[in-house]
Amino acid sequence: MSSKRSWLTAVFAVCAVVLSAAGGVRYVSYGEARPTVDALRDVLPADLQGKTGAPLEAAWSTWVAAHDRDIRARLAAGDEDTIVNWLLLGTSFTQQPRAFIDVPASRPQELSNVIGARAHDLVSALGAAGADERRLFARAFFQKKGYRLESAAERTRLEQYLLTAVVRVNAEQARFADALQTLRRLGDQSEAFAERSKLFRDRGLSLDTSIQPSFALEQSLRELQTRGLLAPGSVHDVAVIGPGLDFSDKNSGFDFYPQQTLQPFALIDSLLRLGLTEKLDAFTLTTIDLSPRVNDHLTRARQKAAAGSPYTIRIPLDRSVSWTPEFLSFWNTLGTRVGADSAAAVTGLPSGVQARLLKIAPAVVSRLNVDDLNVVVQQFANRKFDLVVATNVFVYYDVFDQALALANVGSMLRPGGFLLSNNALIELPSSRMRSVGYLTTSYSNRPDDGDHVVWYRRTAN
Numbered sequence: 001m002s003s004k005r006s007w008l009t010a011v012f013a014v015c016a017v018v019l020s021a022a023g024g025v026r027y028v029s030y031g032e033a034r035p036t037v038d039a040l041r042d043v044l045p046a047d048l049q050g051k052t053g054a055p056l057e058a059a060w061s062t063w064v065a066a067h068d069r070d071i072r073a074r075l076a077a078g079d080e081d082t083i084v085n086w087l088l089l090g091t092s093f094t095q096q097p098r099a100f101i102d103v104p105a106s107r108p109q110e111l112s113n114v115i116g117a118r119a120h121d122l123v124s125a126l127g128a129a130g131a132d133e134r135r136l137f138a139r140a141f142f143q144k145k146g147y148r149l150e151s152a153a154e155r156t157r158l159e160q161y162l163l164t165a166v167v168r169v170n171a172e173q174a175r176f177a178d179a180l181q182t183l184r185r186l187g188d189q190s191e192a193f194a195e196r197s198k199l200f201r202d203r204g205l206s207l208d209t210s211i212q213p214s215f216a217l218e219q220s221l222r223e224l225q226t227r228g229l230l231a232p233g234s235v236h237d238v239a240v241i242g243p244g245l246d247f248s249d250k251n252s253g254f255d256f257y258p259q260q261t262l263q264p265f266a267l268i269d270s271l272l273r274l275g276l277t278e279k280l281d282a283f284t285l286t287t288i289d290l291s292p293r294v295n296d297h298l299t300r301a302r303q304k305a306a307a308g309s310p311y312t313i314r315i316p317l318d319r320s321v322s323w324t325p326e327f328l329s330f331w332n333t334l335g336t337r338v339g340a341d342s343a344a345a346v347t348g349l350p351s352g353v354q355a356r357l358l359k360i361a362p363a364v365v366s367r368l369n370v371d372d373l374n375v376v377v378q379q380f381a382n383r384k385f386d387l388v389v390a391t392n393v394f395v396y397y398d399v400f401d402q403a404l405a406l407a408n409v410g411s412m413l414r415p416g417g418f419l420l421s422n423n424a425l426i427e428l429p430s431s432r433m434r435s436v437g438y439l440t441t442s443y444s445n446r447p448d449d450g451d452h453v454v455w456y457r458r459t460a461n
């Protein structure tokens with residue numbers, strides 16, 4: 001290497017260190033994790049079990065980096081689940097009815113034919129030319145797994161793979177349904193909630209999102225305000241952990257609009273509507289996610305906003321569901337503080353579906369800080385928030401990971417700050433986080449269609 005190139009390499013290396021320090025994301029140290037490790041000795045991961053003192057401390061830094069990699073590796077399995085869901089419910093690549101919705105499991109032969117035809121249509125669509133973002137994503141996903149689409153034999157091979165993936169996902173869903181049924185029979189509702197809060201601990205990390213949890217968050221924020229726990233104008237720095245990406249809505253399978261994220265914008269909108277945030281120019285909103293798909297999507301939205309373009313969101317409403325009047329009112333008003341409805345009609349609507357087309361103002365989108373951070377094993381070195389929200393995130397983790405994540409969130413909150421989550425997390429005596437209440441919100445008259453949002457508060461010291 002020439003001396004000029006080695007000099008440049010050294011400069012780049014220094015820049016990289018400075019940049020990552022400016023981002024301020026780092027692994028949780030053994031010293032910081034120690035109260036959690038000490039309290040949960042019985043459930044420690046195998047690599048940490050049976051160790052104490054210096055050997056445990058030495059094992060920690062290796063474990064924490066390896067665990068970060070293992071958690072991030074779960075994203076690929078989640079992506080496959082998302083594609084299977086799209087296969088079963090999507091309407092952009094097939095004329096077939098939606099599996100399990102239009103053709104229920106009580107008609108097994110018809111269902112099996114529909115799923116076979118859907119798999120065939122999906123693979124044909126993936127093989128066809130076109131720049132549809134979902135197809136590009138699925139094509140790249142399967143190419144990485146060694147599947148090609150050029151010949152009929154290769155397409156049949158992918159169809160067969162997809163059908164085995166459908167069987168796997170269905171078996172998993174059946175196990176979740178059984179587990180939920182057992183939990184419903186548990187007399188102790190808080191124990192049932194705690195168990196339900198880690199239901200997906202062995203599952204791939206999925207990015208699914210919808211507006212429902214944002215409604216539950218708004219209801220909780222209103223209640224916190226009513227009870228005097230949050231004062232008007234007191235919320236300045238906010239973080240959304242796991243904003244997610246709506247690829248194909250997991251309940252209805254809507255794929256008639258481009259991929260989008262909702263929660264960060266819905267949250268700013270709620271805070272402004274409730275008067276908990278008064279001025280946008282003194283407000284920051286940080287998104288925290290480990291998914292490159294989520295982070296790249298938000299980074300692109302921010303870049304476009306810097307060039308003056310709004311962020312467009314479609315807010316679908318399935319008219320076949322009996323939504324609560326409160327949810328309908330939320331659907332009607334969502335986004336009006338951060339953007340405006342477009343006069344253009346939403347195209348490609350399936351029958352029985354209505355949708356709003358909302359343009360989020362560039363000035364709002366520009367307020368986003370997008371951070372890659374794994375909340376189980378990483379913290380910010382120097383950033384503090386008044387409010388952190390995390391819905392449908394901790395449910396992917398078991399008790400030790402959840403306890404680490406809660407401590408990490410505690411380190412990001414100012415004293416008195418809140419974490420709102422729809423999962424129940426273990427509160428260790430050493431933790432600086434305490435649950436101070438919860439609110440149950442129903443979305444519709446369907447059984448179990450709602451969320452309990454728990455309010456965790458950072459103690460004063």
Ligand SMILES: C[S@@+](CC[C@H](N)C(=O)[O-])C[C@H]1O[C@@H](n2cnc3c(N)ncnc32)[C@H](O)[C@@H]1O
Nearest residue numbers: 207209210242243244289290291374375391392
């Ligand atoms: C199922 S989505 C939930 C989306 C949205 N919060 C909602 O409730 O609709 C889970 C999100 O959490 C993110 N996530 C999962 N584990 C995470 C972790 N350890 N650290 C940061 N983000 C995580 C995923 O990448 C994804 O964006």
